[in-house]
Every structure is written in structure tokens, then in C-alpha cells.
Amino acid sequence: MDKKQAYKKVAYYPGCALEGSGHGYNKSTKAVGKKLGLELEEVKNWNCCGAMEVKNIDPKIQTYLSARVMNIAANEMGHDVVMAPCNGCYHNLKKAEYDLAHDESSREVTDRLSSKAGHGTYEAGQIETIHALDWIKDGIGEDELRRRVKGGLKGLKVANYYGCMYTRPRHIFPEKDQGPGSESTSKPHFMDDLLAAAGAENVDFALKTACCGGAHTLSDKDTSTKLVVNILKAAEEAGAEVIATECPTCHAGLEMHQVRAEKEFGIKTNVKMMYFTQLLGVALGLSPRKVGIPENASDGRAALRARAIA
Amino acid sequence: MRTIAAIEEWVEGWSPEGASAAAPGELLAAAEDVLENWLQAHNRTPTRKTKEGFRLLALHSQAARGDPSFNACRETCREAAYRYNLAATELAPAEWRVNIATMRRVVQHLVYFVGGKLRNAQLGEFCCASRPIRADAVLEG
Numbered sequence: 028m029d030k031k032q033a034y035k036k037v038a039y040y041p042g043c044a045l046e047g048s049g050h051g052y053n054k055s056t057k058a059v060g061k062k063l064g065l066e067l068e069e070v071k072n073w074n075c076c077g078a079m080e081v082k083n084i085d086p087k088i089q090t091y092l093s094a095r096v097m098n099i100a101a102n103e104m105g106h107d108v109v110m111a112p113c114n115g116c117y118h119n120l121k122k123a124e125y126d127l128a129h130d131e132s133s134r135e136v137t138d139r140l141s142s143k144a145g146h147g148t149y150e151a152g153q154i155e156t157i158h159a160l161d162w163i164k165d166g167i168g169e170d171e172l173r174r175r176v177k178g179g180l181k182g183l184k185v186a187n188y189y190g191c192m193y194t195r196p197r198h199i200f201p202e203k204d205q206g207p208g209s210e211s212t213s214k215p216h217f218m219d220d221l222l223a224a225a226g227a228e229n230v231d232f233a234l235k236t237a238c239c240g241g242a243h244t245l246s247d248k249d250t251s252t253k254l255v256v257n258i259l260k261a262a263e264e265a266g267a268e269v270i271a272t273e274c275p276t277c278h279a280g281l282e283m284h285q286v287r288a289e290k291e292f293g294i295k296t297n298v299k300m301m302y303f304t305q306l307l308g309v310a311l312g313l314s315p316r317k318v319g320i321p322e323n324a325s326d327g328r329a330a331l332r333a334r335a336i337a
Numbered sequence: 338m339r340t341i342a343a344i345e346e347w348v349e350g351w352s353p354e355g356a357s358a359a360a361p362g363e364l365l366a367a368a369e370d371v372l373e374n375w376l377q378a379h380n381r382t383p384t385r386k387t388k389e390g391f392r393l394l395a396l397h398s399q400a401a402r403g404d405p406s407f408n409a410c411r412e413t414c415r416e417a418a419y420r421y422n423l424a425a426t427e428l429a430p431a432e433w434r435v436n437i438a439t440m441r442r443v444v445q446h447l448v449y450f451v452g453g454k455l456r457n458a459q460l461g462e463f464c465c466a467s468r469p470i471r472a473d474a475v476l477e478g
Contacts, residue, residue, distance in 0.1 A: 191409060195408065195409060196405060196408060197408075213411075213412050213415070231439070233416050233420070233439045233442060233443050234442060234443070234446055236412050237412075237413065237446050237450075238409060238446075238450050240449075240453065243453060243457055246457060247453060247456060247457050250449060250452070250453035250456065250457070253449045254446065254449050254450065254453070257442055257445050257446055257449060258446075260442065261439065261442035261446075264435070264438050264439070264442065265435075265439070
């Protein structure tokens, strides 16, 4: 089955962030999917992917937690593909898949905990994990997107920010770096491609995979603020009006530290943050409200209005 | 070798306006100093070798050995090397300044990231690392 067909209806794993701080990402992902005729079925009774906290303490427990999600999607719901829009969830499901395929002790721990919890186990290869970027890029494609765009982004200058977990570590993403048509781990471009098709002008942004300091936002917030301010300034210096995001942790970090930098250090930046699905949504003719733009801490409606986009 | 704090102060105060032809070399040297700090803090002697013509890339390879999260700096170091090379091409003055301003942001990211890693070694890794704090921990029973 080709990807266009396979991604028409997929299991949807929103993860915890999309039900909280990343609400606008959840809303816009669903709205854009509906607009494009891509169907989502939420994974029933899903649990935490193991995020950073569990993974940093015991990676095998994280593997189990992610495996449980994949087991429900594959074996209880019968899906071949699970889509995770959050970079942390996507990364963790991919890492679990890799560990279960390559590490006997990870398999043993997952089997044991699954049996103890009274549910079936997951075996590597039973489902394909994709990101929201893959879902739209391969499920719809730029040509089709270009045809469906209404009004478009009218040359809005965008810095595409992918964050760290979409491409790192490289070995858990065997489908990337496979030549034309595949994603690159050193210079990712799927978001650039989609937003260009929607009428945006992508700026030359050197920090597209740079760390936002997300993991240390509580333990060392000054480092996180410095990393974020540097990213915001780099985007502004490159001419960006908007930073497009595809990770709720990065997005929240950029927004929160933008405010903190101004309040505590008097460093003001004006660039706005929007999820790439929010930008695609308005390009497709959906209202900013419909895709949750007013719910962002960094409300980008004025930037859109300035270009008569929405 | 300058300390991380000294490099941080220098790069924060640096401006592309009026930057001379020496600026790319100065920024590259600052990036090398950052990695030297990391290596010395881990009791390793920073290499004098070069990789693909850059000592910075050789230092990165040395620093990343045995430390998966340091791989995150690979793109940063490569981007710095790319911007350095670009500065040596025949860019119009305005483009040259934009490129050198970008190189400054890349080096600034490196000093914050590595400085953060040096301060937070016991607090847990950055997100993209695959190394757990307690490598042997596995739920028993």
C-alpha cells in the first residue's frame, strides 16, 4: 500500500502536552486533517510515552510505556500506522521500536510488564510510527496541498523550527536520510516544504534543530532563557515574522522564555510562534480561532492580519 | 583558552556592524574554545588535529566519543564551519554581514548549550540524549 493510501486513516496519539499547553496544536492538527480528508482515530486509553522523566531514569520502562501505546493501536485497534504530533512522543515511540528490534533485555522487560499489567505485548514491526509532518507531507503532498490552499500565506516570512527530538539520535529514524523524498536529520525540510506549498516564504534559519533548553526549563531556567532568546533573535535577524513549530515542548518554551526574557532581563523580541498546523489551517481557509491561534501565549493574529492572511 | 563565562560575555557583546575580515576566524576560535572547555573538564587533552580542514570538527568528534548527547552539537559545529566557508566567498557586503551575524548566533548557541551541559551534569540530560542517569536501573520482580 502506498503512503497516500496508508496515511488516509491512522491511529492518533496526542500525548499529554496536546491536552494541556499544546491545545492549539491538537485543535489545528484535527482541523487540518478534517479539511484535507485525513482521518484520525485516537488511541484508546493511551498512557504517557515515558517522556524525558522516565527515560532519563530507566529507559526500559519508557520502552514499555511506549510499547503499550503501540500495542493498543496495532493489536487492539488494528491500525498499521500511528501518528504522534508531539516530538517527545514521536521520538519515544521510535526509540521503543528500535530498542525492541535490537535489544533482548528491552523485549524481556516489556513482555514481563505487559503480562503483569494483564495486556498483550508489542512486537517490533507491528505498526509504523509517523510524525504529523510525515502524515501531511506523504499523505497529501505539496502539489495537492498547493491545489487546496485558499488565499495562502502570502509570502509570510517563516523560520521553521524543528527542535531536537524530531531527528536525534539518528539511528532511531532509519527512514530518514534515504535520499530524494526522505527527511534529512541534519537539515530537516518537511515543514519548509509544506509551508512553502501553502505560500510562505521560508527564511534561511541556521538554528532549526538547535536545543531550546526544554529539559532544563525548571532545573536551570536561565540557560533555557538564553538558548531561547538566541533562537528568537536568530529568527528575527533572518527576517522571520513567525517561527513555525512542530513540538509542543519547544513551542511552550519559546513562548514562555520570550515573556520571561522581557520581564526579567528587559530583552524584547517580536517574532510570533505558531504551530505549522495552525499556519496550514489558515492557508486552507480556516479561521485563526478554528485552529487555536488565540490560545497561543504568543498570539500571532496581528502578524497574519498585517499580510491580510486572516 | 578562555573560560565559558568569558566566551559568553565576548559573544554577547559582539556585533556584526563594523565587523572586520577577521571576524569569521574570531568566531571560529571562540567555538573551538567552547569545546576545549568541555574536553578539559572531562580530563581529556583537546586535539590539535583537523577534520575536513577544521579543528572545530575534530574537537567535536573527540568530545562526542562516548557521549551520545554531545552529538547534538554536530549540526551546530558543522553550521559554524559552513558559515565560516561562506564568509570566504564573494558575498556582497550586506550578505556578508547577515552571514556573519548568523555565524555569531550559531557560536552563541554552542556556548550556551555546552555551558548548560557543564553546569547540569547531575540534573539530567537534554531531551535528545539517549543516555539515562542510572544506566543499570531496570525494574525488578
